[in-house]
Amino acid sequence: MKYLERRVIHGILLLIGVSVLCFLFSDLAPGSFFDEMKLNPQISSETVAALRSQYGLDKPLPVRYARWVESVLGGEWGYSFAYNSSVRSLLVVRARNTLLLTTLATLFSWLVAVPLGVWISNHPGKWYDRLSMGGTSLLLSVPELVLVFGLLYFAIRTHALPVGGMTSVGFDQLGLWGKTIDLVTHLIVPVTTLVLASLPVLVRHVRASMVEVLKLPFIQAARGHGIGPARLLFRYALPAAGNPLISLFGLSVAGLLSGSLLVEVITGWPGIGPLLLEASMSRDLYVVVGAVMSSTLFMVFGSLLADVMLVVVDPRIRVE
Amino acid sequence: MGTEAVGRAIKPALVKARALCKRYVQRAPFSRKKFVIDALMDVDLEIALGCLTALVGESGSGKSTLASCLGILEKPDRGEIWFEGSKVSFANSRELTALRPKIQMVFQDSAGALNPRFSAAQIIEEPLEIQGRESGARLRARACELMEEVGLSPDAGNRSPLEFSGGQRQRLAIARALALKPTFLILDESLSGLDLATQAQILNLLLDLQTSHSLTYLLISHDLSLVGQVADFVAVMHHGKIVECGSRQQVFSAPQHAHTKELLASVGVVEAAFRTAQVGGGQ
């Protein structure tokens, strides 16, 4: 079988597996969407039961799954109980917003992490190496939520940045330039948070792989031949340190859709995060399944990308 | 081809290959195109006991694949290999394990073939350890012995192979190959990449060892001038086939196949080689 075709088939199998497990888990998890109504003394339990059966929640699992598959094939991707609309219409807009945020964040964190990691790896033990290592430890020991709040607090104190949302209220009236500026200022806090949150992982991996490579003889030899440090580090050493970084990059890509959940909720970014969080908490099942399936797509794509890059960078890994 | 005739005429064969075939199929990512590489196509070869047989060809002609097959590191798609008169069965792992120590290889890229995390002594000890031949202090003593044998100082045993020069690394690789007391040694481009003086030193070492350990060599090289100096028999490979095979004189003085002629011409050493061949033949 052709490699790509096989990967696509594997991807489809993965999607099916994920969807089945999603349904299974959700069936095991206690509570259902209409439960909250039970707490309202003005709604009778008969009404709640009637709503449940209207949305087919009283049907057995296989029937619900079959209905869902039908709806996926029909392009609806399921139905949201809360929004009374198709899941696709909910997800598409928000996925776009999330991707805008996370691709930028991923880009920036790699752009920062690689030079920083390479630089400090060249001088292990120096004060800036220790500083970066201490800083990354601290960043790791602080929950993500604390980072967002800290940045937002800074934004409030300085009045420099908007503290939430994606666009200002009068966005539509702005010109192209104004719109861009508005969007960019709104992006700063969430992107910075995401960068700070992923930076420790990346910097540490880059540094560790580089330290290993820098010990190798050909680098020592190259150093001996008087090749400049920048050229030495980036042209000679970095590609040799590539394998784990590529795997990591694949994981970054895989997490594009799912990695910014909390940050989005706190900064009011209209992405998948707030939707998914609310849907999970309220058991708006098909929205959750839809969101998980879309991030599965990214996962499939991310690991495919990583595997292909592994082949490209290291020709010894054969595609058999 | 005339392989059989030549081989049989002089000495009995240690290794015989019959109709070996090996095909690699490779597919580029994101492409439906298949690359079919026939590395070996019906290759027949006999390697005479106690002689140095050279396998010559351009890079990509299938030399290394043939070496891997004869070194039982790769399984040919079709064909048979006979070693010391019995057929090598790739399916039987116990038999293979017994066979392995007798056939050893010295690889092309000595730096890559020596684990930089090991010390020189550890590298030589590795095959002994794997085969469970020696252990403890005896292991180290044997390693020192072998180092001395290939002309390395046993004091360097604790140093990393990376601290060695290219020639020293090659000696190290040879020492490691000798550790299991093989009868057949495959030298896969072992001498390329070394300067002429070092080449000559290593070559001398190999010739010394051949007599002291009664070894049979298969020297794989693209360097005809080198081959012309030392080989008893020469086989020329081209596009996965052996196009010419015979004693050194036969091949160098009267090349049959167009490719061999081309090879000789392009190297521009026909005359020189012929002369050395004459000298060599006279010894």
Place this chain on the structure above:
Amino acid sequence: MASKRKIVAAVMFLLSLHLAILLAGFVAPYDPAAQNRDFPFAPPTRVRFVDAAGHLHARPFIYQCVARPDGIYEYEESRELRYPVHLFVVGPEYKLVGLWPSRVHLFGVEAPAQIFLAGTDNYGRDQFSRILYGGQISVAAGLLATGTSLLLGLLIGCVSGFYGKWLDESAMRLAELFLVLPWLYLLLAVRAFLPLHISPTQTFLLLVVVIGTIGWARPARLIRGIVLGAKNRKYVTASRSFGASDYYILRRHVLPHTYGILLTQAALLVPQYVIAEVTLSFFGLGLSEPMPSWGNLLANLQQYNVLVSYWWMFLPALALVLVSFGYLNVANAFHERLQSGST
């Protein structure tokens, strides 16, 4: 030799941290669950040498903390009486290492004053004591969970990268499955099947199992990448020609390449896993009140008003940094020694 001294220093540092955590009952002046409802969010007590009149004292002392009558959760020092800090004082009963009952504490002050080295939380509980006690379960769970993930990751990553083919394919697809599954629902389901009250020991095991099993996929992918590169080296082929078994090749030639990434992963995972307890607590799978853990201490920080009003609530994060830093240092020192030891 420098490396040896480094190891000793790193190990000593780590040991002292662990000793403090292990002997939490002795080092901590108070019961971690004891509430002082008159002192919610009291700031860390200042240990002084110079009194209000400007006299210098050899023995450190503190002033009593009193609530400011007008403010909410605002305090001041009452400068009237000095309360010297004494060593080996008698205080609330505890069990040393969970075995021997004792009442002796490393330090303390006389009642009615109280010494809050790291301030107090919402219920007026001494944070310093809570950090020490909290470390017991958090450090162990963090390390064990990291170990589990890495071991699983190493095993699967190695097998997958080394043998390739369908093993690789299925292992990697499985990893992807683990990375995308909605764990939230599974956790909820798990919670539904467990008894309502889970003891700290059970919680601990649960944390380790849950986190460890969920977390293998990432290290497995990374390790697979390395193994893929390492298994094709020439010296591996050479080793094979000596008749080496797969196990030998993995052990001698492939695994050493993964040490670096394992260390890095460990350094990253330990703090992440300690924090993961915050999330698990949300589903009722964490350590429940009033037991402290670094996870639930850090959870306080997630409230905006706490974050900006009470800086001492950050101190548990610092403790976590110290311990992860300690482990990283030790691991690095050993790694370096291992590397240099071979030459």
Place this chain on the structure above:
Amino acid sequence: MNGYNLAQPERSAHGIYMQRLGCLATLFLACALSCLASSDPQPLQRGEELQTTDNEVGRYGGNLVVAQRSEPKTLNPVTAADAPSREVIGRLMADLIHINRASQQTEPALVKSWSMSKDGRVFTVKLRHGVRFSDGQPFDADDVVFSFQVYLDEKVHSPQRDLLVAGGKPVEVQKIDQYTVRFTLAQPYAAAERIFDSLAMMPRHLLEKSYAEGKFAQAWTLNTSPAEVAGLGPFRMKEYVAGQRIVLERNPYYWKADRNKNRLPYLDELIFLFVGNEDAQVLRFQAGDTDVISRVSAENYALLSKEAPSRGFELFDLGPSLEYNFLVFNLNDLKSRNLDKIANKQAWFEDLKFRQAVSSAIDRDDIVKLVYAGRGVPLWGNVSPSNKFWVDQALPHPSRSLEGARKQLKAAGFSWRGDGQLMDHQGQPVEFSIIASSSNAQRMKMATIIQDDLSKLGMNVHVVPLEFRALLDRVFQTYDYEASIMALGGGDADPNPELNVWLSSGGTHLWHLGEPKPATDWEAQIDQLMQKQMVELKYSRRKHLYDQVQELIGQNLPCVFLATPNILVGAKKNVANFRPAILEPNTLWNVEQLYFRQAGASGSGAAR
């Protein structure tokens, strides 16, 4: 162009047309002006029966920005069940009779008057003349009849339907003439006019088609074009930006005017931002992005009050809310449920003395101090002290007494082990768990305080945080819990919405669900009293009956009441006519009267 639009502000054609023009003409000013123009208040018309409000006369203009915890899910007033949707719909729609959130009394809204027959079963309402929907179409009795038809249709499954069923029969609705409608109830119903509150009157001309097609539930989603959504509220839909905000603009036909005959509302636009968490809402308010903030926690209130003077906003402590937090023990019938461990503990929970001991051991003052930072009040009954009309002033407020608690326990046959652990008469240690919603920090704190308080009685209590749905599942479905901290109330001041909590057959009778008949005498008594007050029309007699209910609850403690938080809100100083109330919606109930004092002082009129 502007002139044309001002003269003919017909909305339908205008929206799209102007947008295109705006793009062509790149002049922002023109675009902004023309956008405003379309929703400029319409001049008063002859024969239009406006309601005149008594607020301070304001000035037109400005956008009010508020934050919501999550996005509204629908604009459909019939299916909406979540708070954010109802909050938005409440601004888009109007009801016949309205409960004034400040006075807590009913007042005419779309009706100018109503009358009730002597037996309390027949309501006749007279509609205002000349009222128009926000799309300019007139409103009359047909719309009322249509709206009720939809609410009462069993196939539509409206959560509001249960409200409109009295004595087992739905209310009958009859059109008398174009402006008169008669409602007939199967039995007299106390305070029946209150059920009309928040029942949105819908435009028949827009919704009849989807109703006839049986697709009513899918009508009026967030993606419905604003032109197809019309209501009688002070605002109408302008724009929905998924995940970010909903923008409402002035309903130019709104049926209220101030005493100077200015048609309300004053505000040009009302904007709801979606901000996922309370802390984030506080941040947005601090930053000046929002003009009004509702229901802040006491901690955040303290945080904000430090900055109130410098940042130009004002905070309001409105006093206790109507919500009541309580600890409830599981007294459900567990016979067929394989929950023996819990069933064994029910022997304690069923003992009144045990519950009394728990109640008197809990330090409610500390709860108020530590959970609500002092901004709350302790509770001993289900009616909050701020519910002036219904709270039983005679209800005792016993102070905390560990001594008293120990006495009660001793009397009930409990004893103490050497290490202080409480043992029951069978020698079992008293140990139980309290579940609470992990997403509700306040209730988690209460649980922690109670845990500590009860440990002083020798009870070994475990706090178990559970995710909210999981908690509901245990309380309502599996009964697999021992005790739980929950909250109810807050909707209305009247006792009737509480019926299902206190009637033994009620669906929210939490401690013992699905009782075939009252399990105890006092529950039977409460049933009787509640039924009686429901059909009693006279306030003083109803109050007397409800007082008895409160006392019975207080004596028998099916729930151990804990505390209620104060309602804390804030607004920018220049928001005038701001009169927050303890009834929901606390801040926006009089949004049509709000205006900005100085020019251009809106929250975020333009992008920063």
